[in-house]
Amino acid sequence: MRALRKKKVEVPIVAVTGGKGGTGKTTVAVNLAAGLGAKGLKVMLVDTDVDGPCCATLLGVKLGAGDEVKTFKPMIDEMKCVGCRKCVEACHEHALIGLQGQTPRFFEELCSGCKACKLVCKHEAIMDGWKTIGTTYTADADGLKLVVGELRPTEPRSPVMARATVMKAIEELKGDGYDVAIFDTAPGVHNAVAQPLWVADLALAVTEPTPLGTHDLKLILDLARELELPVEVVLNKADVPGGLKDELLKICHERGIKLTAEIPLDEELLRSYIAGEPLVKKAPDSPAGKALMSLVLSIRDKLKGGEI
Amino acid sequence: MKEIVVASGKGGTGKTTVASSLAVYLAKKGVRVFTADADVDAPDLLLALGGGRTLFSIDIKESEKASIDKSKCTACGKCTEVCPFGAIVAQNGGQPIVVELMCEGCGVCKLVCPSGAIEVKRTDTGTISIQETKYGFGCVTGKLKLGEHNSGHLVASIRNIGRGKAQDAASDVCIVDAAPGIGCPVIASITGADYVIAVTEPTPAAKRNLERLSKVIKHFGVPAGVVINMGGYSKDFETALKDWIVHELGFQFLGEIPVDYEVVKALVHMKPIIEFNPDTKASKALAAIAQKVGEIL
Amino acid sequence: MVSPMFGRCPSFTVVEIEGKNIKNVKVLPNQYVSSPSGVGIAVVQMLANEGVRYILAGRFGPNVSAVSGQLGIQMVMAQPGVKIKDAINQYIIGSR
Numbered sequence: 001m002r003a004l005r006k007k008k009v010e011v012p013i014v015a016v017t018g019g020k021g022g023t024g025k026t027t028v029a030v031n032l033a034a035g036l037g038a039k040g041l042k043v044m045l046v047d048t049d050v051d052g053p054c055c056a057t058l059l060g061v062k063l064g065a066g067d068e069v070k071t072f073k074p075m076i077d078e079m080k081c082v083g084c085r086k087c088v089e090a091c092h093e094h095a096l097i098g099l100q101g102q103t104p105r106f107f108e109e110l111c112s113g114c115k116a117c118k119l120v121c122k123h124e125a126i127m128d129g130w131k132t133i134g135t136t137y138t139a140d141a142d143g144l145k146l147v148v149g150e151l152r153p154t155e156p157r158s159p160v161m162a163r164a165t166v167m168k169a170i171e172e173l174k175g176d177g178y179d180v181a182i183f184d185t186a187p188g189v190h191n192a193v194a195q196p197l198w199v200a201d202l203a204l205a206v207t208e209p210t211p212l213g214t215h216d217l218k219l220i221l222d223l224a225r226e227l228e229l230p231v232e233v234v235l236n237k238a239d240v241p242g243g244l245k246d247e248l249l250k251i252c253h254e255r256g257i258k259l260t261a262e263i264p265l266d267e268e269l270l271r272s273y274i275a276g277e278p279l280v281k282k283a284p285d286s287p288a289g290k291a292l293m294s295l296v297l298s299i300r301d302k303l304k305g306g307e308i
Numbered sequence: 309m310k311e312i313v314v315a316s317g318k319g320g321t322g323k324t325t326v327a328s329s330l331a332v333y334l335a336k337k338g339v340r341v342f343t344a345d346a347d348v349d350a351p352d353l354l355l356a357l358g359g360g361r362t363l364f365s366i367d368i369k370e371s372e373k374a375s376i377d378k379s380k381c382t383a384c385g386k387c388t389e390v391c392p393f394g395a396i397v398a399q400n401g402g403q404p405i406v407v408e409l410m411c412e413g414c415g416v417c418k419l420v421c422p423s424g425a426i427e428v429k430r431t432d433t434g435t436i437s438i439q440e441t442k443y444g445f446g447c448v449t450g451k452l453k454l455g456e457h458n459s460g461h462l463v464a465s466i467r468n469i470g471r472g473k474a475q476d477a478a479s480d481v482c483i484v485d486a487a488p489g490i491g492c493p494v495i496a497s498i499t500g501a502d503y504v505i506a507v508t509e510p511t512p513a514a515k516r517n518l519e520r521l522s523k524v525i526k527h528f529g530v531p532a533g534v535v536i537n538m539g540g541y542s543k544d545f546e547t548a549l550k551d552w553i554v555h556e557l558g559f560q561f562l563g564e565i566p567v568d569y570e571v572v573k574a575l576v577h578m579k580p581i582i583e584f585n586p587d588t589k590a591s592k593a594l595a596a597i598a599q600k601v602g603e604i605l
Numbered sequence: 606m607v608s609p610m611f612g613r614c615p616s617f618t619v620v621e622i623e624g625k626n627i628k629n630v631k632v633l634p635n636q637y638v639s640s641p642s643g644v645g646i647a648v649v650q651m652l653a654n655e656g657v658r659y660i661l662a663g664r665f666g667p668n669v670s671a672v673s674g675q676l677g678i679q680m681v682m683a684q685p686g687v688k689i690k691d692a693i694n695q696y697i698i699g700s701r
Contacts, residue, residue, distance in 0.1 A: 004397045004405070020350065022320035051489070052318060052513060071392075088650070092372075092414050094643035097650050097672055105675045110643065110668070114392050114414040153520065156491035159393055159412065187319065188349055190457040191393060194409045198394070210575045211355040222454050226409065240569075243576050265569075370641050433641075459641035464613045492642035495666045500609045500685075527667045 002228040005198055009173045011044075012308040013181045014299065015200035015229075018207055019216030021187035024236035025049075025206045027269060027279075028292070029184035030058045032204075034278035035296030037143045041179040041303070045144050046169040048196045049186040050134060050151040050161040059141045060276020063148060066135040069164045071113030075129035078103045087117035087126060109154055134161040136168045142281075147172060159191040166196050180303055189219045197223065202308045203231040204260070209243030214251065221255055231257060234295065238262040261295040263288050309474055310605050311467075313501040315486035315494070315525075317517020319350060321507045322537035325571060326594065327485040328356035328580035330505075332443055333598035334481065341445045342479040344470030346487050346497050348434070348450035348458040353485045358578040360439030360447055370461055371433045371453075372413025374406045380425035387417035387426060409455040433459075436466055438473060446473055460492030467496070481605065490520055498524050503604065504532040505562065510539050510546045522557050533560035533604070535597055540566040560604075563597040565590050607692050609685035611665040612637070612644035618689050619655055625697050627690070645669035653678060661692055 016029040026049070033045040047055035056063050074087070074096070083101040095111040098104030108131055118126040133155050137148040149165025151158050166183070173181055183196040197203060203224050207217040217233065224231040233252055238245065252259050266288035272279040280296065283289045302308050314327040327343070335341045345353035354360055374396070376387075381403045387396045388404050395410035396417055406417075408431070418426040434452040441447050448470040450462055467484060474482040484501070487493035498504060504525050508518045518534070525532050534553045539546050546564070554561050566589050574584035582591045582598075608614035614635060621629040633655070637647045645666045652660060653676040660678055663685035673680050683692040 004399065004407070054513075090415070090419070094646040094650070097646065097653075097676060099653055099676070107646070107668075107671065110646070112392065112412075112414065114416045115390070116414060116416050116419055119416065119419040153516075159410075163392075163394060188457070190349070190455060191410050191412065194407075194455065195394070198407075198410070210572065211578050212350065212352040212575070215352075215355065216350070219454060223409070226454065237572065240572050240576060242573055370639055460644060461613070461639055461641045464610070468613075492644075495668070496613075499664050499666060524667065527670070528664055 001226065005227065008170050008199060011173045011178045011181050012202070012303060013183060013200045014308065015183040015185055015196050015203045016206060017185040017193060017197065017203055017220055018205050019187065019189055019220040020207065020212050023206045023208045023213060024263070025187070026054045026058055026184050027273075028204065028206050028234055028236070028295070029182050030055055031278045031280045031292040032296055032299060033144055033182045034059070034142065035280040035293060036180060036300060038281065039296065039300055041300065042177060043144050044169065044173060044178050044181040045146050046165065046181060046183045046196070047146070047148040048162050048165045048183055050149045050158050050165060050192070051186060053148050053150050055146060055184055056137075056139065056148055057276065058273060059144070059146065059278065061139050061141040061146060063137040063139055066137040068132045069134045069136055069161060070130040071133050071160060072115050073108060073111050073113060073129040073131040074106060074117045075127045076103055076106065077125045077127060080123050080125035082123055084123070086120045086122070090116040090120040092116070109156070112157060113160065134164070136165055138172065145172070158186065159195060162186065162192040162195040166199060170199065189223050194223070194227075197227055197229060200229055203229050204234050205231055206234045206236055207248065208237045209235065209240055209245045209248055211244065214244055214247055217248065218251060221251070221257060232260040233257055234261045234263065235259060236263045237265050239264045260298060261291055263291040309471070309479055309482060310502040311471065311482045311484060311500065312503045312505060312601065313484045313486050313497055314505045314507060315497060315521060316488050316507040317521040318514060319347070319488040321509050321514060322565070323347065323485050323488070323507050324352045324356050325537070325581060326505060326507050326535055326597070327353055327483050329582040329591070329594040330598045330601060331357070331445065331483045332580045332583050333595060334602060335443050335445055337602065339481060339602070340477065340479040342470060342474035342477060342482040343441075343445060343484070344448040344466050344482060345450070345485045346463040346466050346493070347485050348452055348462050348466070348487070351449050351451065354439055354441070354447050354449045355578055356575065356580055357441045357443065357447060360441045363438045363440055363446070365435050365437035367435050368433045368462065368465070369430050370459065371431045371456055372428050373408045373411045373431045374413065374415070374417050375427050375429050376404065376406055377425045377427070378403060380423045382423050384422060386420045386422065390416050390420050392416070433462070436462070436469065438469065446477065448473065458487050458493045460496040463487055463493045463496035490524070494521070494524055498528055498530060501528070501530050504530050505601065506532055506534045506559065507537050508534060509537055510542055510549055515549060522559070533562040533601070535562050536564040538567050539564045562600050563593055565593040607661070607663055607683045607685050607687050607689060609663040611662040611669060612648055617652065619657060620693060622697060627693060643668070646672050649673050649676060649678065661696055
């Protein structure tokens, strides 16, 4: 699997992921990027959580107009359509509806842009149309390059947009001498998460010492194993009283995976969220700030040593 | 038997916190309760209730994945080019392989293959099981195979089983933890419900999500009430939000739950907060909300 | 009995109405019951192909409402739990 995941760019890519939502992935991604930037590295931060991207919010960056990401949608030429319904049958999203002998009607919201309809049409009645599924934004934030992908609210599916965001970031990474790229993924263990993980060199699995946290950690570790992607664990909200830290350590130990950072509960995190300034810059000496800084240094050393 | 669906526009707002505490509160008041977790991507209702004993389980095989017949494949690479998800990957100079993790079963690869080497096959999606909880009521929950995701069908199946079992047990109410977001799983979560409790947070993103959810709720004409969770940080926004909920959305305001670290502790101990620490502020808020819901029904 | 849900109900009873009389009753099983998603639409499409003009159902989703209009089918809300024959007769009486 590792061989299949061919590198598209020379820049090392660290993906911050974790399975369960709300564990603090974006907090870790943003602080890791900001911290590495402060240490003199040229960093790109990519937000692939297209359903609800938050990196810009945590950095206090206002995004501009952005570029629309478009996918194919069919435009049916009524003059050429004979009403054979082959396209209706081929569409696995049921986005084309029609009766025999009639030109099918198209439901844009359901279309995934796969082009199956165009491929089966023997009468050249389907032409290329475009629909916008989302927007990508780029911004410069305090020495960092920020790339964000956002799914259009009317679009139900995120994998294609997540993929488009990843591809845009890869393009931006070519040339320009970046030292590292940090990819923030969506929560979960499905296709939209697989897209950024596919191009990564290292994954940081952010978890919390709760039952769902440990449950989802196992899933994300399984996923990393399936992709043959090196992974380390970051434990957020580490000092929750009575937390399942022991169980988490056991899981890591059993799989030979390193627990690379422990971030304690810290009100400063909430303040930095509200202020739109990464904790490593705003309060680096706070308990969580120190923990995040040690993660930054650990990743920096790995990069220096060519380990990523 | 009434079906109460606890929903939210995005995950992580506290559906399960509300659903688990509501179920236990009502059960303690002598209401015959049943529960179902339709949020199969994050099946935490059973965890919040302290786990259960499996009574019964069924395998679901509804996923579709492309499969390449190596004996027919000529390694022309057309499938690799057209896959919208990058799920077909070329091996060095050799035949391409399907990465099931990223395949959505759209079948475009099958259409372009010149040698008819590709088929789209049904594969395992996961299992649905009926569990008996510590509180004397049942819970229907699902577990997905790695890489799979929730669907309208899974949600409908869980609700159907939940409804059936609840009726068998002569339950008064079935509490359903809904799938978050938009799309088929949410539509399947809301349809046919007797009442929806929408859980939100006092943030602009959550408000937008609530607005989207409200459209689905109104489509079905189901009465609904809103709970604002994790409040207490921005009074002005919260007041405006409450106003908007009642006057613009026309939903009932059921109550507000303040930020309370005891909730996290309760989760760690796998108990609903109302059971773990009934005197903490979150529990008191939840008790008041549960009381209101009880009166509504 | 009328199902509370439309897309994943077990079967469809298709009838022809002449004047006030029910003629030609046909029951079709729902082949889309276990489709992961997009069921409502697939079902409306299938019924449209059968020449159906009115659908009586307990509740139907937003996708179904959007599609049925386009195919010239009218959705009519019926009371779930009621016997099918009664629901149809109620409709006949109501629409005259």
